[in-house]
Amino acid sequence: MKILHTEASCGWGGQEIRILEESRGLIGRGHEVAVACAAHARMMAEAPRFDVPVVSLPIEFKTLAGFRALRGYLASHAPDVVNTHSSADSWLTGLACATLANPPAIVRTRHISAPVSGNPFNRWLYRQARGVVTTGESLRRHLLETLDLDPARVVSVPTGIDTDRFAPADKAAAKAALGLKPGQHHLGIVATLRSWKGHLFLLEAFAQLNRRDLHLLIVGEGPMRRPIEEKIVALGLGADVTLTGQRDDPESWLRAMDVFCLPSYANEGVPQAILQAMLCALPIVTTPVGAILEAVSDGDTALVVPPRDAGALARAISRLLDDSALATRLGVAARRVASADFSRHAMLDRMEAVFVDAMRGAR
Numbered sequence: 001m002k003i004l005h006t007e008a009s010c011g012w013g014g015q016e017i018r019i020l021e022e023s024r025g026l027i028g029r030g031h032e033v034a035v036a037c038a039a040h041a042r043m044m045a046e047a048p049r050f051d052v053p054v055v056s057l058p059i060e061f062k063t064l065a066g067f068r069a070l071r072g073y074l075a076s077h078a079p080d081v082v083n084t085h086s087s088a089d090s091w092l093t094g095l096a097c098a099t100l101a102n103p104p105a106i107v108r109t110r111h112i113s114a115p116v117s118g119n120p121f122n123r124w125l126y127r128q129a130r131g132v133v134t135t136g137e138s139l140r141r142h143l144l145e146t147l148d149l150d151p152a153r154v155v156s157v158p159t160g161i162d163t164d165r166f167a168p169a170d171k172a173a174a175k176a177a178l179g180l181k182p183g184q185h186h187l188g189i190v191a192t193l194r195s196w197k198g199h200l201f202l203l204e205a206f207a208q209l210n211r212r213d214l215h216l217l218i219v220g221e222g223p224m225r226r227p228i229e230e231k232i233v234a235l236g237l238g239a240d241v242t243l244t245g246q247r248d249d250p251e252s253w254l255r256a257m258d259v260f261c262l263p264s265y266a267n268e269g270v271p272q273a274i275l276q277a278m279l280c281a282l283p284i285v286t287t288p289v290g291a292i293l294e295a296v297s298d299g300d301t302a303l304v305v306p307p308r309d310a311g312a313l314a315r316a317i318s319r320l321l322d323d324s325a326l327a328t329r330l331g332v333a334a335r336r337v338a339s340a341d342f343s344r345h346a347m348l349d350r351m352e353a354v355f356v357d358a359m360r361g362a363r
Contacts, residue, residue, distance in 0.1 A: 001355055004079040004104070005035045006070070008060050008088035012042040012246070013192035013222070014272045015111040018135075018159045019043070019085060020050040025348040027052065036073065036089075049248075059089045071096035074104060080359045083107045084129075094128045105130040105358035112267045113139055113290035118146040130358035133157050133351070135269030136291020155354060158270040158294070160347025163339050166251050166279035168331075174255035185214045185321060188257035190250045190273040191264075193222030198263030198287070198307070200224075200231050205263075205313035207235040214240070214321070219253045221246035254280040259320045259327070261285045262292075265307035270295050270342070278338035283327035285316040295342065301334040 003026065005019050020043065023033045034053040037043045038060040047054035057073060059066045070092045074082065082097070082104045084090040090108055097103035108129040113136070116122060126132060126147050132154040134140040140156045143149060172182065180186060187206065191197040199218065206216050218228065218241065225243070232241050247253060250273075254260065260277040261284070268290030275295060277284055284302035286292055296302035303320065305312035320327045 001081060001359060002032045002077075002079045003034075003081045003083060003355060004074075004077070005033070005083045006057075006059060006085065006089035006093055007035065007037045007041070007043060008086040010038055010041040010060055011192075011222075012046070013194070014159065015085060016043050016046070017272065018111070020047060020052050021159075021344070022347065022351055023052040024050045025344060026352065029348065029352065031352075034079075036070070059092055062088050062091050066092050067095055071099060075100060078102075079104045081105045081107055081355045083109060083355075085109050085111065090125060094125050097128065105355075105361060107131045107133060107354060107358050109133040109135075110139055110143065111135050111269055113142070113269060114267050116143060116146050118148075123147050129153070130361045131155070131354045133354055135159060136294050138291045138294065139269055155350070156291075157347060157350045157354065158291070158342055159272050159275065160344035161272065161275045161279055161338065161342055162344045163279055166254070166276045168281040168335065169255040171256065171258070174252065178252060178256050180256055181215065183213075185211075185258045186217055186256055187214055187259050187261060187317060187321075188217035188219065188253060189261050189263075190219040190254060190276065191262060191271070192220050193218075193224040193228060195224055195227075196264055196266035196268075197224075198265055199228050201263050201265075201308055201310045201313060202261055203228070203231045203235060203237065203241070204310035205261075205317060206241070207237060208310060208314040209318060211318075211321070216241045217244065217253060217257060218242065219244045219247055219250060250276060251280065254282060257282055259283050259285065259317055261313065261317060263287055263305075263307065263313055264289045264292070266290075268292055275338050275342045278334035278342075281331035281335040283320045283330045284334060285313060285320065295338070296334065301330055301337055303330070 036057045039056040106129045137156045260282040270291045287307040298304035303316040
């Protein structure tokens with residue numbers, strides 16, 4: 001198949017990484033795949049690292065120039081399928097395809113759990129798609145209830161993770177390789193620095209713990225960096241927290257952690273970081289937000305606490321640090337579940353089937 005992904009977002013996070021990982025995987029299966037994004041988008045710089053062809057189109061916003069550029073590209077390159085991912089590129093694609101004599105099939109992927117309005121415009125847009133993909137079943141149910149879509153055309157395909165790359169390793173060696181203090185416990189989060197990821201609540205919980213043997217690792221970059229830095233200073237945690245910035249080797253940092261925490265309070269599908277931590281057999285503390293509970297279950301593969309509750313976070317983290325048997329049991333179970341249900345291979349199989357069905361339906 002000839003597949004084009006469109007992405008209006010110019011940022012960098014799980015959504016953009018999934019697009020490039022999925023594209024790389026399908027290229028490896030013999031398909032022709034390219035990604036279209038704005039010239040200044042982070043994906044323009046990152047795509048070559050994934051060996052994914054990328055084209056610059058002005059699709060960041062809903063503009064006439066963007067419509068014309070995308071329509072011209074679709075007419076001249078004739079992909080079989082266009083997979084849209086954000087609002088602006090989905091609207092530009094829907095309108096462009098509505099004006100083409102032989103348009104490609106549209107697949108719309110919805111990555112986050114933010115509510116979708118059920119207005120007539122959104123109903124029209126989503127019904128232009130031959131297939132709609134969500135990253136979690138709860139997101140799928142929301143779209144079905146809100147937009148009255150055909151259930152057969154809406155599927156949940158959580159992001160798949162490389163089970164070889166993300167795997168347990170010798171923790172002492174992992175800490176030493178990163179230059180971390182030996183004999184110290186490390187609590188960590190891997191996430192884009194966005195408000196809803198809950199970093200500020202994690203910092204409050206960390207301050208409440210007041211454990212001199214514990215260091216906090218914040219892996220990632222994003223627009224919340226300055227508020228996070230200010231919070232660290234305000235809480236007097238400067239010597240006890242490391243902000244690593246954006247890393248291309250999150251697996252190295254996960255292997256060095258003793259407890260992983262993702263205290264999100266909005267906008268989650270099934271977060272890639274949760275799955276990566278599960279595959280590294282880490283004990284996890286998280287929240288029941290978005291589709292997170294489709295990956296973990298409280299007391300079986302993680303400890304789940306209410307969102308925006310620093311006290312509950314602190315108690316759960318302390319429980320895992322003090323009960324090594326519980327921490328080990330949760331980590332082993334998490335690795336088993338993630339390996340069975342959230343592998344990269346399974347994601348590629350399911351997305352390949354979505355694209356084939358969409359292409360056949362268009363024909």
